[in-house]
Amino acid sequence: DAKTTQPTSMDCAEGRAANLPCNHSTISGNEYVYWYRQIHSQGPQYIIHGLKNNETNEMASLIITEDRKSSTLILPHATLRDTAVYYCIVRPHPYAGGTSYGKLTFGQGTILTVHP
Amino acid sequence: ETGVTQTPRHLVMGMTNKKSLKCEQHLGHNAMYWYKQSAKKPLELMFVYNFKEQTENNSVPSRFSPECPNSSHLFLHLHTLQPEDSALYLCASSQVGTGTTEAFFGQGTRLTVV
Numbered sequence: 001d002a003k004t005t006q007p008t009s010m011d012c013a014e015g016r017a018a019n020l021p022c023n024h025s026t027i028s029g030n031e032y033v034y035w036y037r038q039i040h041s042q043g044p045q046y047i048i049h050g051l052k053n054n055e056t057n058e059m060a061s062l063i064i065t066e067d068r069k070s071s072t073l074i075l076p077h078a079t080l081r082d083t084a085v086y087y088c089i090v091r092p093h094p095y096a097g098g099t100s101y102g103k104l105t106f107g108q109g110t111i112l113t114v115h116p
Numbered sequence: 117e118t119g120v121t122q123t124p125r126h127l128v129m130g131m132t133n134k135k136s137l138k139c140e141q142h143l144g145h146n147a148m149y150w151y152k153q154s155a156k157k158p159l160e161l162m163f164v165y166n167f168k169e170q171t172e173n174n175s176v177p178s179r180f181s182p183e184c185p186n187s188s189h190l191f192l193h194l195h196t197l198q199p200e201d202s203a204l205y206l207c208a209s210s211q212v213g214t215g216t217t218e219a220f221f222g223q224g225t226r227l228t229v230v
Binding site for chain 1: 118149158160161164172218221222226
């Protein structure tokens, strides 16, 4: 799986948009960008994923650059409950089969702190 | 509630004890996983089960023994652990091949080895 680079930590004011960057310059054509978050001492939670088009769901938006070498996760109106570690993961689609299946390789992630 | 339930939530065990961690998923998924998260370290994949068959063992010491009796249940049997095995153990499930692709995690078992 391609390696990702994320800032160690970020701060955001409550109610403002949180923009979390991720670099994945070695991403290959069949690899997707996934975002998960982990609130303190809980299991990671899936947020969103995409291949090359921008994606939006009820939690967040994912913006992927045209060359696919970087992406940004956007939480449009951050709340205190969004304080968590955010992980950007690049991996083949599970439909690709082989041994990748649904396994995830986590890095250190970005610690996002939302303050009042 | 993610649909993946882990028990117990907290466990303290001595180095000579034998204990088991349990994971149950109510999502109809066909793949299950064990992850380990030590303090200040990223989550590490330990085992992968697909259709009840172990498909991956990431060089995990034999003192950790997984068992997957059916596609809804996953166990991690522990024996003669070391203090450095203290960590948060997380179970996850996902559907591979068709349907939903993301992984759902349980709340984890916080294990302390004394």
